[in-house]
Amino acid sequence: MKVLVIGGGIIGGAVAWRLAMEGSAVTIFERGRIGLEASWAGAGMIAPQAEAHGPGPLLDICLRGREAFDRNVDQLREKSGVDPEYDRAGILYVALDNSEKTELEARALWQRQAGLGDEVEELDGDQARLIEPMLSPAVVYALHLPTNRRTENRKLTQAYINAAIRAGAELREGVRVSEIVAHNTRASGVRLDDGSIHEADVIVNAAGAWAGEIRGLEADRVSIRPIRGQIVCFQGRPAMIGPAIFSLRGYLVPRRDGRLLAGSTMEDVGFDKQVTMAGMGRIVDGANALIPQLSSIAFREAWAGFRPATHDLLPVLGPSPSLPNVLYAAGHFRSGILLSALTGEVIADLVKGRQPSLDLTPFSAARFTQQGVAR
Numbered sequence: 001m002k003v004l005v006i007g008g009g010i011i012g013g014a015v016a017w018r019l020a021m022e023g024s025a026v027t028i029f030e031r032g033r034i035g036l037e038a039s040w041a042g043a044g045m046i047a048p049q050a051e052a053h054g055p056g057p058l059l060d061i062c063l064r065g066r067e068a069f070d071r072n073v074d075q076l077r078e079k080s081g082v083d084p085e086y087d088r089a090g091i092l093y094v095a096l097d098n099s100e101k102t103e104l105e106a107r108a109l110w111q112r113q114a115g116l117g118d119e120v121e122e123l124d125g126d127q128a129r130l131i132e133p134m135l136s137p138a139v140v141y142a143l144h145l146p147t148n149r150r151t152e153n154r155k156l157t158q159a160y161i162n163a164a165i166r167a168g169a170e171l172r173e174g175v176r177v178s179e180i181v182a183h184n185t186r187a188s189g190v191r192l193d194d195g196s197i198h199e200a201d202v203i204v205n206a207a208g209a210w211a212g213e214i215r216g217l218e219a220d221r222v223s224i225r226p227i228r229g230q231i232v233c234f235q236g237r238p239a240m241i242g243p244a245i246f247s248l249r250g251y252l253v254p255r256r257d258g259r260l261l262a263g264s265t266m267e268d269v270g271f272d273k274q275v276t277m278a279g280m281g282r283i284v285d286g287a288n289a290l291i292p293q294l295s296s297i298a299f300r301e302a303w304a305g306f307r308p309a310t311h312d313l314l315p316v317l318g319p320s321p322s323l324p325n326v327l328y329a330a331g332h333f334r335s336g337i338l339l340s341a342l343t344g345e346v347i348a349d350l351v352k353g354r355q356p357s358l359d360l361t362p363f364s365a366a367r368f369t370q371q372g373v374a375r
């Protein structure tokens with residue numbers, strides 16, 4: 001089975017690893033260098049209970065995504081030789097005033113009703129500061145999410161790609177796929193920018209925010225747009241803060257080397273990757289409100305990346321309605337790091353003709369051609 005993967009981000013890497021491990025002949029085509037787009041820009045939280053806004057398909061897939069992460073991470077570290085720094089220090093989702101507290105109480109309620117009672121703990125401000133002493137005295141309430149985690153997503157992406165190559169996958173960088181070549185209702189391969197054609201049995205579209213731009217799939221009407229997210233990175237000390245801190249004003253994610261990532265913005269501005277004064281200002285204000293002592297910490301760098309977003313903010317996983325041997329693995333929006341291992345598993349299931357362990361109906365590409373979809 002010959003599989004071509006379009007896109008060398010975390011999703012393309014995870015898919016390539018799974019398929020190569022199962023014996024497929026995999027080639028990854030990456031138009032730039034691997035892992036330098038959203039998968040490089042992300043904050044790396046494995047945070048199903050902070051990301052979902054209620055019970056439903058997003059919560060379900062994110063919880064399954066974390067399970068897949070736990071199932072795969074040790075093997076990935078061993079097979080790749082790269083430590084993705086998977087830290088289990090949990091997340092504190094904090095409220096700085098009573099209206100934020102009311103919102104978080106509602107979140108705790110629906111999570112308990114969804115059967116997550118053991119994984120969400122309600123704390124008052126003092127209890128939250130016992131877990132993270134640097135938290136602002138203004139924190140009045142917090143949700144402790146001990147099973148929500150974090151990883152160093154840049155290393156994780158490298159790990160997937162390394163493991164895929166060690167399992168036999170071929171990586172081609174600096175190679176842009178311009179279109180899918182098809183005969184009747186079957187894709188026969190891809191055409192690259194230089195005009196060359198590469199044949200395949202199966203093609204996986206893992207082109208992130210650009211996944212809707214591959215020519216030859218227009219009939220699917222899959223629409224994915226970039227939502228810019230900016231991050232401001234400070235240089236702290238290793239283990240300066242324990243859990244990642246989440247709030248309605250922004251978040252703080254520590255790295256093992258002492259970097260502290262403050263995020264983020266959600267901006268519908270097209271493929272414009274600038275870091276702006278307004279964006280940085282909002283992020284810095286949010287970070288300062290969470291931990292006032294940060295005002296003396298050294299600024300290190302800032303960056304932006306594009307979250308791949310669909311109209312309903314759910315990923316697109318599974319066959320193209322017009323060319324069923326093309327599989328979408330795209331549109332992961334704010335949770336592509338969290339969903340990487342699971343995406344690798346379900347795409348491998350589909351390629352190998354197995355029933356995926358997860359009902360993929362809510363994530364089907366067919367939803368884009370159904371009437372009444374607002375874009």
Ligand SMILES: Cc1cc2nc3c(=O)[nH]c(=O)nc-3n(C[C@H](O)[C@H](O)[C@H](O)COP(=O)(O)OP(=O)(O)OC[C@H]3O[C@@H](n4cnc5c(N)ncnc54)[C@H](O)[C@@H]3O)c2cc1C
Nearest residue numbers: 007009011031037039042043045177208229335336337338
């Ligand atoms: C600021 C920010 C914070 C985030 N925080 C988190 C978080 O805490 N947790 C989480 O789970 N997720 C987070 N995300 C989301 C996550 O980063 C993305 O969902 C994920 O990285 C998407 O991975 P991808 O492989 O689909 O896309 P990308 O990493 O963008 O990779 C797509 C690749 O395809 C290549 N490509 C595109 N077109 C072509 C073509 N025609 N031919 C060949 N190659 C092509 C691109 O060059 C790119 O390398 C965050 C994102 C941002 C921006």
